[in-house]
Each structure stands twice: as structure tokens, then as C-alpha cells.
Amino acid sequence: MPRQSTASTCCYCGVGCGVLIEHDDRQILGVSGDPAHPANFGKLCSKGASLHLTGDPGARALYPELRLGKDLPRSRCDWDSALEHAAGIFAQTIAEHGPDSVAFYISGQLLTEDYYAFNKLARALVGTNNIDSNSRLCMSSAVVGYKRSLGADAPPCSYEDLELSDCVMIVGSNMVYAHPVLFRRLEQAKSQRPQMKVLVIDPRRTDTCDLADLHLAILPGTDVALFHGILHLLLWEDWIDRDFIREHTEGLAELKALVRDYTPPMVAQLCGISVEYLQQCAQWIGNAASFLSLWCMGLNQSSAGSAKNSALINLHLATGQIGRPGAGPFSLTGQPNAMGGRETGSLSNLLPGHREAADPEHRAEVAAYWGVEQLPAHPGLSAIELFEQLPSGRIKALWIACTNPAQSLPDQNTVRAALQACPFVVLQEAFATTETAAFADLLLPAASWGEKEGTVTNSERRVSHVRQAVPAPGEARPDWAITLDFAQRLERRLRPGLPSLFDFTCAAQLFDEYKGLTQGRDLDLSGLSHQLIDRLGPQQWPFPNGVTQGTPRLYGNGVFPTASGRARFIADPYVAAKEQRDARFPLTLITGRLRDQWHGMSRTGTAAQLFGHVSEALLSLHPDELRRQRLREGDLVSLKSRRGSVIVAVARDDGVRPGQAFLPMHWGDRFLKGGVNAVTQSAFDPLSKQPELKHSGVRLEPVQLPWQLFALIEGEVQAHFKVLRPLCEAFAYVSFSLSGRERPALVIRAAHQEAPLPALLKLIDQQLGLEGGPVLAYDDPRRAIGKRVRIEQGRITAIRLAGETLAQHWLQQLWLEGRADEQLRRWLLAPMSAPPQASGLGGTRQRTLCNCKNVSYQAVGAGIAEGLDLEQLQQQLGCGSQCGSCVPEIKRLLAAAVQPASLPV
Structure with missing residues (x-):
């Protein structure tokens, strides 16, 4: 074709x-x-x-699979049987225990049409508000902040404000990793206007800080104190817009009384920064012609997330920096359609069209629109509350769609026990390899990116058309179609003889019905349609009937969607994070993102090249902390919190303060035994109910795991993964990753207290194809050391080192290069364990610096040694010339004039 x-x-x-x-x-x-x-x-x-x-x-999940008992495996079935079975169980559960005995947990990655179908199913048909999404984990504090301060969940800015602002403050976001395309725009804007000030507020020194004129490395969780301290200085120095405050705001008197006590010395001590930095930050904000703030999970994932959001917005209201070019509080959305979910009511406290489930008038409006007598008034369970209720038996049937709670929720030991306890779990998912799939009694295969149609709303309120390019594999179906099919079957049981509420045949029909619920609201979408977006391009809401283009900025007239029409100053005091350092848990654990992975890695974890930059979970510690803990890079430690533990390797990182530790959020139990969220906490903000995933008290305990395993097998990666992951469960430490580009391979690193039984090693070798054929092997039973390499057509196709793994990086590099020379054969058949030093590689892995162009650190280091500058490196090697995410690292290497021999490993 x-x-x-x-x-x-x-x-x-x-x-x-x-x-x-x-x-x-x-x-x-x-x-x-x-x-x-x-x-x-x-x-x-x-x-x-x-x-x-x-x-x-x-x-991929390709066919429906059903099991009829918790101890039984799932088996393939047809769609009719699967959905009839689900409808029967949900109907029976609702009849016996009421509508609140079932729940739906959905995703910020669904399309708007999918969301709408789920919300109508839960509220209008089932009669429950037990529908929440994983947006609760990333955006709900921003929602509360906007609603409390401005009256509606509506980011007022546009991306073009990045180019127009004179002072940009980035808070709690490693933007260069989390939103790289936007960061590139900001970086280019600053290069063209060097007078633009960039402030970064983050406990870590991240790549984003390389663009900053000022980095405030505050202590984790002290954001509210910082913002109040800045406001104290703005008021003291009269760097405020008195006219705007008088005409367009309310509540400053109460806030003024609160921040009077947040003096510079007090705030500097609380936040762990200098008074001079605090004053400089306030001066730049107060004197900027336009002030833009950008934030993400560092603010939101907190037990004080709502207070942090409102305290930041207070700065914009005090300076009048909202509603005009280059200015405003701008939350950067974490997921592709978290905003579309909020618009359609996909949090347990919301209804479609930015309505509140607790508001009788709002419920009546939606019920009348849907043609049902009433909507449920009883509050629904938020994500954390939902999984806390599962073990009690209150929820007897749970429908999960397009999300992976067995990886993403905090306190994973509790979450997995809850999923196991739930009598009936449905998982509607594109990927059968997620951690949650193991708990599904019914697995329904969903279409994925490129295979379905609908709309999404991005961070700047822009609605885009998601178009289908290819058919979904196997029997996978679009999420909205699965939901409607189930809903029609369920309503025949719950509403026999009545007209269907779900008479839709395409995604466009769902959108057209949904947009009617937004008419006259702050997010009015009534003028939009799939066809209009195709004709005019993506549009920002509000886009009411009769207009020809969207709305780039909100509140330019100074009128806000509050009862008084005024924005509100919110006076919340600083409250410390739930878990502070103490004698038992002397470290603060911070979580965050990697450059090339996304969320739980259900998708990115299938692309081998995305492991090139960081191939395994590493716990980052300051060099002083490593010395204090008597650790060396690469040592394994048990990272323990009050909830659980995970064994992980440590790494040196000057960007992390002593007393703190950083661990990327992505590594679930599939890739790292136990997973990162075994140690995070489920304490949540009382208003937004967003958990404090960013901040946990932990300690480190050295572990002695002298027996080690390294294995690599190319081809059919997922098939090997499926068999080898359970076999490796016996080891104390297990890390899985992918490697390669042309020939992807599965890579295993494991460690244990002692050598496993020979039978287990034999099973692993069988899966690796190392039991026979063109395999070179050497065994030393006395030392429990063994090495095996399969060589086919002159190149390595599988490796297994057992006992010790000194040659793992050397062998992996030979595999990548497609070499299997005589030097390898001599090493394999001799007692030596370390790699031959003559190879020039030693034990160092060649890490990828630029994934887009497949350029290694060694290649960049060699170019720097030859005197190449950034532009020449980009031209000759290609690194940093496509997405630019690696540019901050290249600049640091240039600044330090790093030689290849001392590059990071």
C-alpha cells in the first residue's frame, strides 16, 4: 500500500x-x-x-479475556460474552448493594468523547458519583487553585505568552523534561530577548535551571511560605497594582494580615534560601512589565497543593499580572487530555460543563439535559479514597480504563492488596503488560494512539482533533465504543423498555451532545465540532456559537466568573509536608520525571531506544550524602519508608541537596521489583484530594547481595518479558530494561544473597535460548560463576552472566556493535571475569546522550576534545538538533570541558 x-x-x-x-x-x-x-x-x-x-x-491487549475465579487464569472470549458477563455482574451488584457499590477509575489519556460516555454511564444510568480519573494525581490541586482564586478551572494564558513575557517563573517543574517543546519556545525567546528574566523554584538543580537567571533551591514543601514571603516584599516595597486590586479583587485585607508575619529572614530560614535571593526574586516580579508563572507536579502533588496554587495566584492578583499578553498563572497539564476530563466531569466532585456534583441546581441542569429524573447527590470517592475503600467491601465492582493504578498510585502494597480483594475488576486497556492487568478479572482490549478518533484539550485550552490513521489490532475497539456497548447492555437490565441514553454511532455525535452542556458556561464549546476543527484548525475555548476563532486569553476585562465578578485573594497559612525528616527516616524522597520516559511506561517502555539515556532506576544522592552513608555509585540499598521498601542502585547527583534523595516516578514493579511507589505516601490535600507523591520520609539500609545476574536476549522482547519477569521474582533485586535500536533486546540485572537453585537458572537459560546450539559456555561451580553467550552468524544474540557481572557493559557493547571476535571467545573460555582492557571499553556502558540522533556521551566528549562548540556538535553529530532536550547536558559538558574518560557512566 x-x-x-x-x-x-x-x-x-x-x-x-x-x-x-x-x-x-x-x-x-x-x-x-x-x-x-x-x-x-x-x-x-x-x-x-x-x-x-x-x-x-x-x-498489546488484542482480545477480551475473562476469568471466572480469582485463582483461575483468564481465557479468551468474544466481545458479546465479555460485556454480557460484565453487565450481569454490575446489574446484580447494583440491585443487591446499591449504585455506590460500583466505581469507575479512568484516565487523563482518554479522549473527550470517551470521558463523556463514561460520565453519562456512571451518573445518568448507574446513579453514582464514584467516577474519578488519574488526573486526581496530577491536576486536581490546580483545579482547586483556579476555582477558589479566579472562579473557574480555566488557565487564562496561551503558549505565545512564553515569547511575550518579561519575567517567567517556573515552579516545581523540570520543564525541559516534562514539557520539552514549550521549554524550547521559552529558550528561544530568551536567546532573542536576553533581558527576559527566568526564575526557577525547585529543590533540585535540574536541566531547566540551566536557563535560569535565578534558581531558588527551596526545601521541599515550603512553596507557600516562599510565595507569602514574596508577597510580603511586594506589599512592603509597593510593587503592586493598587488600581487592579481595588477594582477587580477581594480578600486582600485578610491575606495582608497573614503575610505580615512572613518576613524575609523567617521565610529564608523556612525555605533554606538566602534573603538576597528572596529579595531579588520579589524585585524582578514586582518590576516586570509582564509576569508569567508556570507550574506542574511540584506544586500539585502535595498535601498543601491547593494552598500552593492559590498562594502563587495571589502574586498575579497583587501585581495585576493576568489577562494580558505575557502575563498570568499558567498550570502546565501533565496528561494529554486531563483538561478534557475536567470539562466533562471526570472527577468525582464534578459534572460536565464545569459544574459541581454537590450543587443541586447543577445536578438538575444536567439531569434535564440527559432526560433522567435526577443525578446522585451523594459525594463520590476520589482516587485515593476509592482504593482505601476496596478492602472493606464497600466497592464490589470496579471498572478501570486506560490507567495503571498498580503502578501510579502511592503506597503500592495497600493498592495491590485492595485490587486483589475487589470481587470484580474490569480493565479496559490497550496494553496487556501493565502491572494492573494481573488483577483484572475481565480484560477488554482498547484502541490506542493512531487507532481512534476524538478530541483533546491541551494546557492552553486548545481543542484538537485526534484522527484515526490505522485500524486497531486484533479485536481492540475505541474506548467510547466499548463504554457505549456496555452501557446499552446495562440499561436493558436497569431501565427496561425505556429509550436508550446511549444512541450514538460515532465519536462526533458524542462531542455534539456534550458541547450542549457547555453552552453559556465559562468553557463554552457550543460553536465547535469535529468538522469545524478540520476546517479552521485547533481552537481555544471559549468558542461559542457564531465566533470564527478561539479565545487566546481570559479575564482581559477584569471580570471573573465568581459571584461578585472579582478574583479572590486566598489566605492559607504555610503548613509543612506530612512527613518531615526525623531520626528514623532522615532523608526526604523527591520523585520526578526522566527525559525519555512517560508516566508508568506502559507505552514508552516498549521502545528500546527510549532506555538509551537512562536504562534503570537510580536513586540520586548528593556526593556528601553518599559519603555520609558510606556508599559508592552503583551500590544497592534498601530504600525504606513507613509503608514499604524497594532495592535500588544509588548514583551521584550534585543537583540534589544533602538530606534529600531523588527517584524517577516511572519505574513500576514490571521494571523494578516492588516499584517506586512502594515507598510513597497516600496523604492528600483536604480540598483537592491529590496525594503527596513528591515528598516522603525515607532511610537507606545497605544490602549485601553478592550473587549477581546479567542477561540479554534479542527478538520477541515482550514474549521473553512475559516469561522471564516471573522467574526473576525469586531474586531480591530485579531490574528490567530494553536496549538497542535495529535489534531490540530485553536486559535483566538481578542480585541475591546467594546463588539460586540450578533448576531456576536452567529455566532462565531455556528462555534465553542458551541450553543448546551455537552457545559458548564457561562454568566455575566452586565460585558459583557461569557465563554463556549465544553467537549466530558471527554476532551475539543472547548473554547470561551468573555469580558476578563485571563484563556486562563490555558484552552489551559488543552486542550493540554486532561483534563476536576472537577476543570474546578467549574471554568466554577462560576463568577471567573482568572484560579485556585491551578493548578500550573496560566496564563502562556507552550511554546515549541524544536519543533523536543516537549520539553517545563518548562521541560528544570526543567532539569537545577536538574543540567543537555547540553549533558545530549539532552540525557534525546531529545531537541537540531535533527536539533539543539534550542541549542542557551538552552545554554543561562544554562548560566543564569534560574529557571522554571522565564522562558519566
Whole structure:
């Protein structure tokens, strides 16, 4: 079939980049940025640029699977049987225990039409508000902040404000990793206008800080104190807009009385920064012609997340910096359609059209629109509350869609026990390899990116059309279609003889019904349709009937959607994070993102090249902390909190303060035994109910695991993963990753107190294809050391080292290069364990610096040694010339004049 191109939207973060999908009507062949899309103008990050590599059929859910008992395996069934069974159980459960005995937990990655179908199902048919989404984990504090301060959940800014602002403050976001395309715009704007001030507030020194004129490395959780301290100085120095405050706000008197006590010395001590830095920050904000703030999970994932959001917005209200170009409080959405979920009511406290489930008038409006007598008034369970209720038996049937709570929720030991206890769990999911799939009694295969149609709303309120390019594999179906099919079957049991509430045949019909619920509201979408977006391009709401273009900024007239029409100053005092350092848990654990992975890695974890920069979970510690703990880089430690523990390797990181530790959020139990969230806490903000995933008290305990395993097997990665992951469960430490580009391989690193039984090693060897054939082997039973390498057609295809693994990086590099020379054969058949030093590689792995162009640290270091500057490196090697996410690291290497021999390993 000839290659075609279909314009669509990326499925990762909330930037909402336009993409062009190259395909042949059967499979996706490539992807590029859409130059016509106003969110990215053709730019893509490393994750978006590799979307076409994440469709491994071995990872996909292809057919419905059902099990009839918790101790039984699932078996394949047809759609009719699967949905009839689910409808029967839900109907029986509702009849016996009431509508609140069932619940729905959905995802910020669904399309708006999917959300709408789920909300109508839960509220209008089942009669429960027990519907929440994983947006609760990332955006709910921003929602509360906007609603309390401004009257509506409506980010007032546009991406073009990045280019127009004179002072940009980035708070709690490693923007260069989390929203790289937007960061590139900011970076370019600053290069063109060096007088622009960039402030970064983050406990860690991240790559984002390289752009900053000022980095405030505050102590974790002290954001509210910082913002109050800044406001104290703004008021003291009269760097405020008195006219704006008088005409457009209310509540300053109470806030003024509160922040009077937040003096510079007090705030500097609380936040762990200098008074001079605090004063400089306030001066730049107070004297800026335009002030823009950008924030993400560092503010939101906190037990004081709502207070942090409102305290930040207070700064904009005090300075009048809202509603005009280059100014405003701008939350950066974490997921591709978290905003679309909030618009349709996909949090347990919301209803479609930015309505409140607790408001009788709002419930009556939606009920009348849907043609039902009433909507449930009883509050629904938020995500954390939902999983806390599962063990008690209150929830007897749970429907999960497009999310992975067995990886993403905090306190994983409790979450997994809760899933196991739930009598009936349905998982509607594109990837059968997620941690949650193991708990599903019914697995329903869903269509994924490039295989379905609908809309998404990005961080700047821009609605884009997501277009289908290829058919879904196997029997996978679009999420909205699955939901409607189930709803129709359930309503025949719950509403026999009545007209169907779910008479839709395509996604466009769902959107057209949904938009009527927004008419006259702050987010009015009544003028939009799939067809209009196709004709005019993506549009920002509000977009009411009769207009020809969207709304770039809100509140330009100074009128806010509050009862008084005024924005509100919110006076919340600083409250410390729930878990502070103490004698038992002397470290503060911070979680965050990697550059090339996304969330729980259900998708990015299938693309081998996305492991090139960081291949395994590493706990980052300051060099002084490593010395204090008597640790060396690469040592394994048990990271323990009050909830659980995980064994992980440590790494040196000057960007982390002593007394703190950093661990990326992505590594679930599939890739790291136990997973990161075994140690995080479920304490949550009382208003937003968003958990404090960013901040946990932990301690380190050295572990002695002298017996080690390294294995590599190329081809059919997911099939090998499925068999080898359970076999490795016997080891104390297990880390899985992928490697390679042309020939992806599964890589295993494991460690244990002692050698395993020979039978287990034999099973592993069988799966690795090392039991026979062209295999070179050496065993030393006395030392419990063994090495095996399979060589086919002159190159390595499988490796297993047992006992010790000194040669693992050398062997992996030989595999990558397709070499199997005489030197390898001599090493294999001799007692030596360490790699031959003559190879020049020693025990160092060649890490990838630039994933887009596959450029290693060693190659960049060699170029620097030859005297190349950034522009020359980009021209000659290609690094940093595509998405630019690696540019901060390249600049640091240039600044330090690092030689290849001392590059990070």
C-alpha cells in the first residue's frame, strides 16, 4: 500500500503537539511534527518523535479475556460474552448493594468523547458519583487553585505568552523534561530577548535551571511560605497594582494580615534560601512589565497543593499580572487530555460543563439535559479514597480504563492488596503488560494512539482533533465504543423498555451532545465540532456559537466568573509536608520525571531506544550524602519508608541537596521489583484530594547481595518479558530494561544473597535460548560463576552472566556493535571475569546522550576534545538538533570541558 499521512495529536503530555502519522492504512510507519499545529509548529520531543516505535504487538491487549475465579487464569472470549458477563455482574451488584457499590477509575489519556460516555454511564444510568480519573494525581490541586482564586478551572494564558513575557517563573517543574517543546519556545525567546528574566523554584538543580537567571533551591514543601514571603516584599516595597486590586479583587485585607508575619529572614530560614535571593526574586516580579508563572507536579502533588496554587495566584492578583499578553498563572497539564476530563466531569466532585456534583441546581441542569429524573447527590470517592475503600467491601465492582493504578498510585502494597480483594475488576486497556492487568478479572482490549478518533484539550485550552490513521489490532475497539456497548447492555437490565441514553454511532455525535452542556458556561464549546476543527484548525475555548476563532486569553476585562465578578485573594497559612525528616527516616524522597520516559511506561517502555539515556532506576544522592552513608555509585540499598521498601542502585547527583534523595516516578514493579511507589505516601490535600507523591520520609539500609545476574536476549522482547519477569521474582533485586535500536533486546540485572537453585537458572537459560546450539559456555561451580553467550552468524544474540557481572557493559557493547571476535571467545573460555582492557571499553556502558540522533556521551566528549562548540556538535553529530532536550547536558559538558574518560557512566 502507498504511504499516507494523517494529521493527529500526540498522546503524551498536555502540550498537545500536532503530529503527522505516516502509514500504509494497515500499520504506522513513522511520525513527524505537524508544522501547521499552533501548539508545536512541527517540533516534537524524543518521546513524541518515537511514537511509531511504541506499537509492539506483543505488548498489546488484542482480545477480551475473562476469568471466572480469582485463582483461575483468564481465557479468551468474544466481545458479546465479555460485556454480557460484565453487565450481569454490575446489574446484580447494583440491585443487591446499591449504585455506590460500583466505581469507575479512568484516565487523563482518554479522549473527550470517551470521558463523556463514561460520565453519562456512571451518573445518568448507574446513579453514582464514584467516577474519578488519574488526573486526581496530577491536576486536581490546580483545579482547586483556579476555582477558589479566579472562579473557574480555566488557565487564562496561551503558549505565545512564553515569547511575550518579561519575567517567567517556573515552579516545581523540570520543564525541559516534562514539557520539552514549550521549554524550547521559552529558550528561544530568551536567546532573542536576553533581558527576559527566568526564575526557577525547585529543590533540585535540574536541566531547566540551566536557563535560569535565578534558581531558588527551596526545601521541599515550603512553596507557600516562599510565595507569602514574596508577597510580603511586594506589599512592603509597593510593587503592586493598587488600581487592579481595588477594582477587580477581594480578600486582600485578610491575606495582608497573614503575610505580615512572613518576613524575609523567617521565610529564608523556612525555605533554606538566602534573603538576597528572596529579595531579588520579589524585585524582578514586582518590576516586570509582564509576569508569567508556570507550574506542574511540584506544586500539585502535595498535601498543601491547593494552598500552593492559590498562594502563587495571589502574586498575579497583587501585581495585576493576568489577562494580558505575557502575563498570568499558567498550570502546565501533565496528561494529554486531563483538561478534557475536567470539562466533562471526570472527577468525582464534578459534572460536565464545569459544574459541581454537590450543587443541586447543577445536578438538575444536567439531569434535564440527559432526560433522567435526577443525578446522585451523594459525594463520590476520589482516587485515593476509592482504593482505601476496596478492602472493606464497600466497592464490589470496579471498572478501570486506560490507567495503571498498580503502578501510579502511592503506597503500592495497600493498592495491590485492595485490587486483589475487589470481587470484580474490569480493565479496559490497550496494553496487556501493565502491572494492573494481573488483577483484572475481565480484560477488554482498547484502541490506542493512531487507532481512534476524538478530541483533546491541551494546557492552553486548545481543542484538537485526534484522527484515526490505522485500524486497531486484533479485536481492540475505541474506548467510547466499548463504554457505549456496555452501557446499552446495562440499561436493558436497569431501565427496561425505556429509550436508550446511549444512541450514538460515532465519536462526533458524542462531542455534539456534550458541547450542549457547555453552552453559556465559562468553557463554552457550543460553536465547535469535529468538522469545524478540520476546517479552521485547533481552537481555544471559549468558542461559542457564531465566533470564527478561539479565545487566546481570559479575564482581559477584569471580570471573573465568581459571584461578585472579582478574583479572590486566598489566605492559607504555610503548613509543612506530612512527613518531615526525623531520626528514623532522615532523608526526604523527591520523585520526578526522566527525559525519555512517560508516566508508568506502559507505552514508552516498549521502545528500546527510549532506555538509551537512562536504562534503570537510580536513586540520586548528593556526593556528601553518599559519603555520609558510606556508599559508592552503583551500590544497592534498601530504600525504606513507613509503608514499604524497594532495592535500588544509588548514583551521584550534585543537583540534589544533602538530606534529600531523588527517584524517577516511572519505574513500576514490571521494571523494578516492588516499584517506586512502594515507598510513597497516600496523604492528600483536604480540598483537592491529590496525594503527596513528591515528598516522603525515607532511610537507606545497605544490602549485601553478592550473587549477581546479567542477561540479554534479542527478538520477541515482550514474549521473553512475559516469561522471564516471573522467574526473576525469586531474586531480591530485579531490574528490567530494553536496549538497542535495529535489534531490540530485553536486559535483566538481578542480585541475591546467594546463588539460586540450578533448576531456576536452567529455566532462565531455556528462555534465553542458551541450553543448546551455537552457545559458548564457561562454568566455575566452586565460585558459583557461569557465563554463556549465544553467537549466530558471527554476532551475539543472547548473554547470561551468573555469580558476578563485571563484563556486562563490555558484552552489551559488543552486542550493540554486532561483534563476536576472537577476543570474546578467549574471554568466554577462560576463568577471567573482568572484560579485556585491551578493548578500550573496560566496564563502562556507552550511554546515549541524544536519543533523536543516537549520539553517545563518548562521541560528544570526543567532539569537545577536538574543540567543537555547540553549533558545530549539532552540525557534525546531529545531537541537540531535533527536539533539543539534550542541549542542557551538552552545554554543561562544554562548560566543564569534560574529557571522554571522565564522562558519566
